[in-house]
Amino acid sequence: AQSVAQPEDQVNVAEGNPLTVKCTYSVSGNPYLFWYVQYPNRGLQFLLKYITGDNLVKGSYGFEAEFNKSQTSFHLKKPSALVSDSALYFCAVRDKGGNNRLAFGKGNQVVVIP
Amino acid sequence: GAGVSQSPRYKVAKRGQDVALRCDPISGHVSLFWYQQALGQGPEFLTYFQNEAQLDKSGLPSDRFFAERPEGSVSTLKIQRTQQEDSAVYLCASSLGSGTANSPLHFGNGTRLTVT
Numbered sequence: 001a002q003s004v005a006q007p008e009d010q011v012n013v014a015e016g017n018p019l020t021v022k023c024t025y026s027v028s029g030n031p032y033l034f035w036y037v038q039y040p041n042r043g044l045q046f047l048l049k050y051i052t053g054d055n056l057v058k059g060s061y062g063f064e065a066e067f068n069k070s071q072t073s074f075h076l077k078k079p080s081a082l083v084s085d086s087a088l089y090f091c092a093v094r095d096k097g098g099n100n101r102l103a104f105g106k107g108n109q110v111v112v113i114p
Numbered sequence: 115g116a117g118v119s120q121s122p123r124y125k126v127a128k129r130g131q132d133v134a135l136r137c138d139p140i141s142g143h144v145s146l147f148w149y150q151q152a153l154g155q156g157p158e159f160l161t162y163f164q165n166e167a168q169l170d171k172s173g174l175p176s177d178r179f180f181a182e183r184p185e186g187s188v189s190t191l192k193i194q195r196t197q198q199e200d201s202a203v204y205l206c207a208s209s210l211g212s213g214t215a216n217s218p219l220h221f222g223n224g225t226r227l228t229v230t
Contacts, residue, residue, distance in 0.1 A: 004156075032216050043118070043205055043221030044157070051216045090156050094216075099170060100145065102219060104156035 002027040002093045004105035011110045019081040021108045023074045023091030032094040033074040034102070035065055037087050044090060050074060061085070081112045116140065118222035120206050126228045127196045135191045135225045139208030146189050147219060148181055149205040157205055163189060196229045203227070 003026045013019050025031055032051055036044040048059025055067040065076045074091060091105045119138040127133050139146050145164055149157035150173075159173040165186035174181070178197075183189040193200055203226050207219035 034218060036221075041223070043207075043223045044219075046218040046220070049216070049218055096216075100147075100162055101159045101170065101173075102147070103159070104149075106154075106156045 002031070002095045002101070002103040004091050004093050004103055006091055006105035006108050008108055011108055012113060013081050013110070014113050015083055016080050019076075019078040019085065019110065019112070021076040021089050021091075021110060023076065023105060024072050025074060025091070025093040026072065027093055027095040029095050029097035031074075032096055033065075033067060034092040034094075035059065035063070035074075035076050036090045036092060036104075038090065038107070039087050047076070047089075081110075083112045083114050086110055086112045118206055118208055118220050120204075120222035120225050122225060123223065124226050124228075126230060129198060129229055130195050132192065132194045133196055133227065135193075135204050135206075135227070137189045137191070137206030137222060139187065139189070139206070140210075140220055141187075143208035143210050143220070144186075145209045145211070145217075146183060147207045147209075148189070148191050149207065150175075151203040151205055151224070153202070160191070160204075193227075196227075198229050201227055201229045 005024045034049045035047040038044045050067045058064045088107045090107045092102045121136045148160040151157045161181045162170040163183040178194045180192045203224040205224045207221045209217040
């Protein structure tokens with residue numbers, strides 16, 4: 001079964017500094033990888049995905065993520081954080097050869113300090 | 115355009131009551147998912163529909179949980195004889211097409227269920 005680990009509970013970063021949110025995954029086959037963001041009392045919003053091809057994928061709001069097969073990681077990055085980026089971030093994985101189930105990590109709270 | 119709509123937004127139920135949670139997916143979306151999100155946790159898969167067919171219900175935690183999508187659009191998640199451990203946010207998501215493995219899910223805002 002597929003699974004995701006997001007090792008940090010909370011990430012604090014000063015506004016304007018680079019932001020990194022870590023994610024590692026486990027699947028039996030090849031992965032489809034996703035990042036979602038959740039604001040208070042809202043559903044999850046899609047940010048970006050890795051399907052195949054270039055290991056660096058770019059998504060919404062200036063976010064990007066790098067797929068690293070050898071380290072089974074898919075870290076989310078943003079070069080310059082904004083206060084409005086403060087939210088809960090979830091990494092998720094599907095097994096390409098498996099079912100349609102999307103497995104989520106426990107989430108990381110990002111706090112951008114003005 | 116309209117996104118995924120869930121109702122009610124909040125539901126308080128006394129232990130032992132039955133509840134029904136509604137999901138209106140994006141029009142034309144073939145696939146529909148239900149997830150349960152406990153406080154401070156990531157969403158956990160409950161069940162998956164492709165049109166009206168429930169193809170995977172392996173995540174439903176007990177036989178008190180039942181989901182249906184009779185006409186392949188609106189879906190209802192029913193919980194019978196609610197227990198306190200059922201308290202959570204129930205998220206519905208839809209995606210375009212039946213081959214959904216690489217398609218992002220579009221989530222509703224969820225129904226927050228509190229069982230007292």
